[in-house]
Amino acid sequence: VSTTPISLADVARVAGVSVAAASRALNDRPGVRPEIRERVRAVAHEMRYRPHGAARELALGESSVIGLLLPDLDRTIPPFWAWVHRHLCAEAAVRDIGVMVYFLDDVAEHLGDALIAKAWRGAVVAPDAANYRFVRELADAGFPLVLIGSARPGFDVPSVDVENRHSSEAAVRHLVDVGCERIGVIAGPADRVETRLRVEGYRDAMAAAGRPFDPSLVIHADYTVLGSADAARHLIDHAVDGIFATSDPAAIATVWVASRMGVDVPGELAIVGFDGLQSEVGEVADLTAVVQPVEALTREALRMLTQPRAGDVAERVVVEPTLVVRGTTRRSGVGSGLPTDGG
Amino acid sequence: VSTTPISLADVARVAGVSVAAASRALNDRPGVRPEIRERVRAVAHEMRYRPHGAARELALGESSVIGLLLPDLDRTIPPFWAWVHRHLCAEAAVRDIGVMVYFLDDVAEHLGDALIAKAWRGAVVAPDAANYRFVRELADAGFPLVLIGSARPGFDVPSVDVENRHSSEAAVRHLVDVGCERIGVIAGPADRVETRLRVEGYRDAMAAAGRPFDPSLVIHADYTVLGSADAARHLIDHAVDGIFATSDPAAIATVWVASRMGVDVPGELAIVGFDGLQSEVGEVADLTAVVQPVEALTREALRMLTQPRAGDVAERVVVEPTLVVRGTTRRSGVGSGLPTDGG
DNA sequence: CTGAAAGCGCTTACAG
DNA sequence: CTGAAAGCGCTTACAG
Numbered sequence: 240v241s242t243t244p245i246s247l248a249d250v251a252r253v254a255g256v257s258v259a260a261a262s263r264a265l266n267d268r269p270g271v272r273p274e275i276r277e278r279v280r281a282v283a284h285e286m287r288y289r290p291h292g293a294a295r296e297l298a299l300g301e302s303s304v305i306g307l308l309l310p311d312l313d314r315t316i317p318p319f320w321a322w323v324h325r326h327l328c329a330e331a332a333v334r335d336i337g338v339m340v341y342f343l344d345d346v347a348e349h350l351g352d353a354l355i356a357k358a359w360r361g362a363v364v365a366p367d368a369a370n371y372r373f374v375r376e377l378a379d380a381g382f383p384l385v386l387i388g389s390a391r392p393g394f395d396v397p398s399v400d401v402e403n404r405h406s407s408e409a410a411v412r413h414l415v416d417v418g419c420e421r422i423g424v425i426a427g428p429a430d431r432v433e434t435r436l437r438v439e440g441y442r443d444a445m446a447a448a449g450r451p452f453d454p455s456l457v458i459h460a461d462y463t464v465l466g467s468a469d470a471a472r473h474l475i476d477h478a479v480d481g482i483f484a485t486s487d488p489a490a491i492a493t494v495w496v497a498s499r500m501g502v503d504v505p506g507e508l509a510i511v512g513f514d515g516l517q518s519e520v521g522e523v524a525d526l527t528a529v530v531q532p533v534e535a536l537t538r539e540a541l542r543m544l545t546q547p548r549a550g551d552v553a554e555r556v557v558v559e560p561t562l563v564v565r566g567t568t569r570r571s572g573v574g575s576g577l578p579t580d581g582g
Numbered sequence: 583v584s585t586t587p588i589s590l591a592d593v594a595r596v597a598g599v600s601v602a603a604a605s606r607a608l609n610d611r612p613g614v615r616p617e618i619r620e621r622v623r624a625v626a627h628e629m630r631y632r633p634h635g636a637a638r639e640l641a642l643g644e645s646s647v648i649g650l651l652l653p654d655l656d657r658t659i660p661p662f663w664a665w666v667h668r669h670l671c672a673e674a675a676v677r678d679i680g681v682m683v684y685f686l687d688d689v690a691e692h693l694g695d696a697l698i699a700k701a702w703r704g705a706v707v708a709p710d711a712a713n714y715r716f717v718r719e720l721a722d723a724g725f726p727l728v729l730i731g732s733a734r735p736g737f738d739v740p741s742v743d744v745e746n747r748h749s750s751e752a753a754v755r756h757l758v759d760v761g762c763e764r765i766g767v768i769a770g771p772a773d774r775v776e777t778r779l780r781v782e783g784y785r786d787a788m789a790a791a792g793r794p795f796d797p798s799l800v801i802h803a804d805y806t807v808l809g810s811a812d813a814a815r816h817l818i819d820h821a822v823d824g825i826f827a828t829s830d831p832a833a834i835a836t837v838w839v840a841s842r843m844g845v846d847v848p849g850e851l852a853i854v855g856f857d858g859l860q861s862e863v864g865e866v867a868d869l870t871a872v873v874q875p876v877e878a879l880t881r882e883a884l885r886m887l888t889q890p891r892a893g894d895v896a897e898r899v900v901v902e903p904t905l906v907v908r909g910t911t912r913r914s915g916v917g918s919g920l921p922t923d924g925g
Numbered sequence: 926c927t928g929a930a931a932g933c934g935c936t937t938a939c940a941g
Numbered sequence: 942c943t944g945a946a947a948g949c950g951c952t953t954a955c956a957g
């Protein structure tokens with residue numbers, strides 16, 4: 240009843256070879272007679288040998304753990320980040336890397352500088368991280384950081400982000416194409432870079448369609464269902480027939496509020512979301528959305544972390560989302576005419 | 583631009599002391615002149631010294647990482663587990679322990695035995711873990727495991743679980759008290775232990791209220807919104823006026839389906855959920871629910887992991903949930919008469 | 926191909 | 942109080 244009772248030395252002794260040979264055999268290093276290799280492996284398996292990770296890391300001088308620094312939403316993981324986490328874990332697992340999540344508040348409160356004591360190879364961070372002094376210090380100290388999301392001025396780390404402006408334009412154009420006359424937008428927090436870009440996309444689409452821009456139809460809300468619900472109610476009260484909800488929570492809230500208010504979707508109100516995690520009601524409601532390419536986001540982030548590019552300027556990668564048309568905009572007899580994905 | 587460029591030796595040299603003294607100074611060990619201690623600390627801070635975690639672990643012989651083994655729901659983290667994860671991280675952070683999440687499928691496919699190579703001190707596992715051979719082998723090998731959820735026969739690890747039966751009975755009794763005549767239940771997967779217990783609680787409450795038990799009002803569904811929506815629709819079609827939804831997804835689905843079908847909640851239909859994470863629509867809908875005491879669950883799990891109790895039989899801890907009454911059962915003029923929490 | 930030895934960075938008895 | 946030394950378990954030049 241103990242964690243790692245048997246060491247490489249034990250295996251070597253039983254197999255009748257040196258620890259060096261045992262190490263080489265187990266790690267597929269050249270210079271071991273096949274017969275010996277097999278024997279060592281058999282013994283290791285038999286003895287249920289598990290290498291001691293810390294010792295290995297120390298000898299190798301390379302960590303096999305990366306961090307993921309997330310915002311804290313009322314003691315809950317925001318759905319989008321849970322989604323990112325899931326895919327990051329999958330990508331990392333393939334490379335035999337583990338992912339360790341820390342919530343920014345916990346780190347700030349409890350761990351402080353001890354963070355890197357964990358010997359991470361680097362960390363993936365959410366945009367919120369830019370607000371924490373200790374994260375900025377990490378960046379300044381040259382600790383490998385990759386941001387998933389829109390880069391902030393003054394927080395100069397490599398980043399991988401989804402294309403926001405044109406994809407938002409396409410989303411709103413889609414609403415126009417399915418016949419919406421009066422389109423409102425539930426925008427994210429006003430201080431976010433991606434909020435500005437998505438609203439610009441909305442303006443672009445409106446302009447291209449020859450529609451007037453009405454500022455009263457752009458409502459800012461935080462990234463919560465509760466906060467967005469008020470915005471949705473407001474827009475519906477102001478007689479919109481199309482809503483571009485620029486986040487998952489906003490889309491969920493819109494779908495829900497419409498349902499509660501007895502507004503027919505997509506008949507009286509068409510809805511396009513952003514992010515595209517089909518969680519909870521979004522799934523049942525069959526939500527049309529600009530879907531983030533999470534696999535690409537996490538794959539790139541991991542690549543940038545493990546193979547940092549040399550150079551003065553932080554690498555910026557932009558990946559393209561996909562407009563997935565589903566039930567909330569599927570009006571019979573109206574074609575979108577867009578390069579979309581039928582879902 | 584490097585991760586941990588400076589070592590304890592560097593700090594010691596600059597401070598003009600031995601590494602031993604430096605180590606003692608930094609770790610609050612006795613036997614260091616206060617003046618020296620201060621000097622070392624100042625130098626360490628100045629030089630931005632960060633201890634090398636792996637080296638520390640190796641020397642100490644104790645890991646500061648625990649694992650969390652979760653089920654994989656279509657590349658998404660089930661909300662309840664995201665919630666548990668969040669609190670486990672918070673509890674662990676206080677003790678300077680990190681939490682590493684692995685998804686059972688990833689481990690099974692990619693990592694295999696390499697898992698413990700990470701030198702975890704132990705792992706918290708979800709009930710689904712019992713289905714994986716490698717987890718059972720870990721348990722047999724004496725690797726510290728703690729299950730959050732209902733213990734399964736044949737998977738004999740320490741566990742901490744919420745009380746299921748009586749709390750379910752209280753939930754259904756509450757529906758009776760607010761005037762429900764015909765109460766249905768959306769039960770979880772039939773092979774789950776907690777499903778059986780929660781359904782038994784339902785039967786107990788029905789019997790106590792002198793109501794007949796109608797098996798056709800007990801519908802099993804998996805723990806997804808989509809799967810539960812069918813169950814909710816079925817029950818509403820069969821004229822129930824109260825639904826005990828035994829999981830968050832089931833509650834969300836019920837609230838949603840009721841809204842879509844134009845059923846007034848709580849007027850025509852009262853709803854009680856289970857788990858109690860107020861995410862997404864549950865929050866907006868103001869859901870009454872049996873709320874799991876996640877802080878207690880994670881605190882106990884961590885305690886059991888870090889201070890395993892000696893003895894032959896695996897420790898089993900049961901914590902009490904709270905029935906939180908909110909909007910989906912709040913009918914005017916009807917008192918519940920129960921020891922509840924007003925939210 | 927094989928093994929003895931040094932070293933990864935840290936901690937802790939063990940002598941001064 | 943303080944430091945030289947050994948050791949945690951593993952890997953990798955370095956000699957045989």
